[in-house]
Amino acid sequence: MPRLLLASNSPRRRQLLTDLGLPYEVRLKDVDESYPPDLHRADVAEYLAAHKASAYRTELLPGDVLLTADTIVCLDEQVLNKPTDETDAVRMLTLLQGRAHDVYTGVCLLTGEGQQVVFSDQTRVHFRPLSETEIRYYVQQYRPFDKAGAYGAQDWIGLVAVTRLEGSYFNVMGLPVHRVYAELEKLGFGVQAL
Template sequence: MPSTPLSLRLVLASNSPRRRQLLTDLGLPYEVRLQEVDESFPAHLKRAEVAEFLAAHKADAYRAGLAPDEVVLTADTIVCLDDDVLNKPADEAEARAMLTRLQGRAHDVYTGVCLLTGQGQRVVFSDQTRVYFRSLTPAEIEFYVRNYQPLDKAGAYGAQDWIGMVAVTKLEGSYFNVMGLPVHRVWEELEKLGLASLTNK
């Protein structure tokens, strides 16, 4: 007899409140599961390759603990100025330096996503958004760094924060991708797995 398809359960492996909120807003039930994962990457990787490598690397760390009916979602967002990857700043001084480099220029935000099932099926993809910043004064950068905790954000900023409202002049691509999850792509892939459906809402 053919086996009955498993009804999969979604596990979000992310401490990001923005990713949690986006999945909640999609109406998807999920469990949060966290563990420490090394976020270094090979130096030869560029742009989207970095984001996809990190997302897949994070998912692999959860592989052994997944039940057969679970699928883990991991994601990693990076900011690229030319070919330089700007990850989370180590301290306020590095945050100021990043924002000083970004101001008055366009940069690219990549979010890599991995979906890994407990039965070993894996999908890795990424999305790109081009973000345009107006010129910022040192006082504006200092105000943001002092008041909006940029140390947990790639490129030292969150598009949903004050600086997004005053500095971002144009976006080419998904706004939600800049927040940390390309939800349109995530929904499409979860639909294929049977985890996202309008009939379940």
């Protein structure tokens, strides 16, 4: 029986995949998330998604499709990954407030037969100016330490700070589901397979 395997600990990615109505299993493994410093920012998310998938290559069975993803936030040429602590989260949000930035989510689909599809989606996010009090409130209440750029668009800060999106909202949440679904359909995992 073919299996869709999600290699992600993100509750948001799990929820989005569940919302697609496709059955899947979760597989978790610690994978180094460093990347070559000379990579262009648009390529970092795709590189990390493919790198994560390679850690599972020998474990896949025929018919399996593994899905890995990585989301990064870019302000100009600076990549903002997950904050290391509260101070780092405040620093990142201070940089982002009042400005527009780009969110890239890279996705890798790897089959048990060795076929690999790698792609990414980009969304431009506009933040209104935020006070230091608002930033500290968000960091202390929501503890966004598992989120690229130190924020979740579905959290309080998304409700009060995001003024406009150019692109997919779900991409900002961590999975460009419209693109993922289209690629999964090509691999036989769309609703027609249910």
